[in-house]
Amino acid sequence: MKEIIRTESLAKYFGKMAAVHEVTLTLQEGLFTSVIGPNGAGKTTLINLLSGYLLPDRGKILFQGNEITRLGPDRRVRMGISRSFQVMNIFPRMTVFQNILLPVLSRLNKTSSAFSSLLSQKEAVGEAEKILGEVWLKDEKDFPAGELSHGDQRLLELGIAVASNPRLCFLDEPSSGMNPIERIKVLELVKKLAAERKTTFIIVEHDMDIVFSLSDWIVVMNRGEVLAEGRPAEIRANREVREIYLGEEI
């Protein structure tokens, strides 16, 4: 097993509140990892720090051994780290196809090409169409993305996140706002993409059934700190974890 991303005493404060406090964590390549914890545990802040959306106040982040602590999100995407957002974040005025095409063009370093037409970018167009198929949005290709249903928009976000061909991809509640059946479908899709694309996914998820059935590794956060990490069975047996979930059956 190889380490993919590591943090050393990572900390982020909002005023006096420690959103993420002294987090030292190593995540392994190829392990489908879930980050769980009660509301306000610092899960989203951790992902924001790891993806470059926020810069930490203290500590270090290393991606495949290289320090990336102060790099912006666009630089990190180029190194192979992408993400989706908890609150819907797509390009609403562009078509579904264009939503996927942009990250592909960006990866192929074609975004500053000013005078060629979009369709003349054969390689990018081909890849974007393939990805559309992978996230089940082929028929919606020419729709304005903002007019898709909520569920399809979440699929599109997933498509945008994988379109930059990341080694490591963070998904912040990829199934939020979906019904239980859709949730399972989406998370199984994520697992499938992980296997096919050799991408390591780190997800934040609230549905404990799904988390425990699909994850290879679970990180539990509470009040900005990592409370526990381990295989699903280990986490299920952990007394502290059970306590923060107030005795909920997990």
Added chain:
Amino acid sequence: MKTRLAILFLIIFLAVLPAFAGKYLLYVTIHILLLSIFSLGFNLLFGYTGLLSFGQAGFYAVGAYGCAKILLVYPSLLVGILGGVALAGVASLVLGVLCIRHTRIYFSMLTLSFGMMIFSLAWKWRDMTGGDDGLVGIPRAPLEVPGVFKINMAAMESYYYVVLGLSLLAIYLFQRIIRSPLGLTLQGIRDSETRAACVGVSVRKYRLLSFTIAGLYAGLAGALLPPLESTVTPPVAHWSHSAEPVLATLLGGIYTFAGPIVGSVLFYLLKDIIVRFTEYWLICLGVIVVVLVMGFRGGVVSIFLKEGSRR
């Protein structure tokens, strides 16, 4: 196909216009073409990148004064225009670095301030700009490439063709840009800056690029003015002049390619007509813009487009 035919007819119409139009109509058409170039560049920033600039007249003025100064020293139309455009490009690149660090209202206020700084320069730097008298006696120099050709520009018709040619070129290039990967990238930044950054787009770099292209377009429109009017005065840099592409674009439609052009035609004609009746033409125009913005958010052009084919 229909659109192509319509465009072809429009170009032919513009090409044969001098055969039957009088001087005044040519003069008006030139002004409409200048406003179109000015508005197109502005809309690359506004409609396509999501940045509302209130300072574009500053770059228009740099182009105009730059071209005028060159023509006064070295009477060659080509050198004057290219020089004016280049100066506007440099100015927008330098000020762009400062402006694009912010977005929304902060960006708008910054551009407004820098625009007014350029206005103050034009107003106060007498030795360079002639102050409130402006620069006068600018020759409509011949279009020449030494040793290759030399075309006299004394007749309004000749100059009209230069402006028409450059406008069509600018419009064509603009159309290429917005349909290119660069155009898509700018639209991505407009739709969601954070999402764009998180797919690997360097948001600041592309904002600066958009700002500079808009500056070049403003500079081109500005550089074409002094040979027409033979004077340049500080009002070309004033914020109320920056409002012209804003209004023209809102009239025509911000998310459409042709919006700013259609808007420019309407804006100029409305202004020309209303001015005959009242000096408070801006109030009347304001009412029209308000009605359009409230009733047809996509501008005049969107009325003719089907909902689904909007771009």
